[in-house]
Amino acid sequence: xxxxxxxxxxxxxxxxxxxxxxxxxxxxxxxxxxxxxxxxxxxxxxxxxxxxxxxxxxxxxxxxxxxxxxxxxxxxxxxxxxxxxxxxxxxxxxxxxxxxxxxxxxxxxxxxxxxxxxxxxxxxxxxxxxxxxxxxxx
Numbered sequence: 001x002x003x004x005x006x007x008x009x010x011x012x013x014x015x016x017x018x019x020x021x022x023x024x025x026x027x028x029x030x031x032x033x034x035x036x037x038x039x040x041x042x043x044x045x046x047x048x049x050x051x052x053x054x055x056x057x058x059x060x061x062x063x064x065x066x067x068x069x070x071x072x073x074x075x076x077x078x079x080x081x082x083x084x085x086x087x088x089x090x091x092x093x094x095x096x097x098x099x100x101x102x103x104x105x106x107x108x109x110x111x112x113x114x115x116x117x118x119x120x121x122x123x124x125x126x127x128x129x130x131x132x133x134x135x136x137x138x
Contacts, residue, residue, distance in 0.1 A: 033059075033063060034060050034063045034064055037056045037057070037059040037060035037063070038056070038057070038060045038070065040056040041053045041054075041055075041056035041057040041060060041073060041077070042073075044056060045073070045076075045077055050077045050078075050080040050081035051077075051081040051083075053073075053077040053081075054074055054077035054078045054081055054083065057070055057073045057074035057077055058074055060074075061074050068094060068097070068098055068101070068102065071090055071093070071094060072090075072094060072102050072105065074090060075087045075090035075091045075094065075105070075108070076108075078090070079091075079108060079112065084112050084115055084116065085112075085116065087108070087112060088108075088109055088112035088113060088116065091105045091106075091108045091109035091112065092105075092109045092113075092125070094109075095109045095125060095128065099128065103129065106125050106126075106128050106129050107125075107126075107129055109125045110122045110123075110125030110126045110129070113125060
C-alpha cells in the first residue's frame with residue numbers, strides 16, 4: 001500500500017514539473033509581447049502617429065494594467081489623437097490614484113474636462129493641482 005501511494009505522489013510531482021516547464025514559454029511570450037507593444041508605441045509616438053501609438057499602448061496596458069506609466073502614455077497618445085473623452089478618463093484615473101507621480105495628469109484631466117464643457121469637474125481638478133504643488137508644512 002505504501003509503494004502505491006509513493007507511486008501516485010511521484011506521478012503528481014511529475015505532472016507538476018511538466019506543468020511548470022510548459023508554462024515558461026507563456027511567461028516569456030507575455031513579457032516579449034508587452035515589451036514589443038511598448039517599443040512600437042514609443043516608435044509611433046515619436047513619429048507623430050498618435051492613434052497608432054495609442055493602439056499599442058492600449059495592448060500593453062491590457063497585458064499589465066498596474067503599470068501606470070503605460071496608462072499615462074496611452075492617455076497622452078489619445079489626447080494627441082483628439083480622443084479627448086478616453087484620454088480624460090485615464091488622466092482622471094491617474095490623477096485620483098497617483099497624482100504625486102504624474103501631476104500633469106491632473107492638469108490634462110482639467111483641461112480636457114473644460115474642453116468638454118464639464119466646468120465644475122474641471123475646477124475640482126485644477127484645485128487638486130494646487131494641493132499637489134503645495135509644500136508640506138511642518
